[in-house]
Amino acid sequence: xxxxxxxxxxxxxxxxxxxxxxxxxxxxxxxxxxxxxxxxxxxxxxxxxxxxxxxxxxxxxxx
Numbered sequence: 001x002x003x004x005x006x007x008x009x010x011x012x013x014x015x016x017x018x019x020x021x022x023x024x025x026x027x028x029x030x031x032x033x034x035x036x037x038x039x040x041x042x043x044x045x046x047x048x049x050x051x052x053x054x055x056x057x058x059x060x061x062x063x
Contacts, residue, residue, distance in 0.1 A: 028052050
């Protein structure tokens with residue numbers, strides 16, 4: 001990613017995503033959570049992001 005490249009991975013296997021990703025974001029009901037580093041992120045936190053829980057930052061995505 002030093003050259004600004006990214007790969008988007010879509011999967012239901014959260015354990016696998018935590019293994020292969022450097023950062024993580026969730027698209028839920030048209031809103032994108034702010035990307036965050038995978039290091040220290042738990043499956044419970046991902047569940048909160050997926051459910052749109054309050055306190056989970058969202059990023060503005062222009063239409």
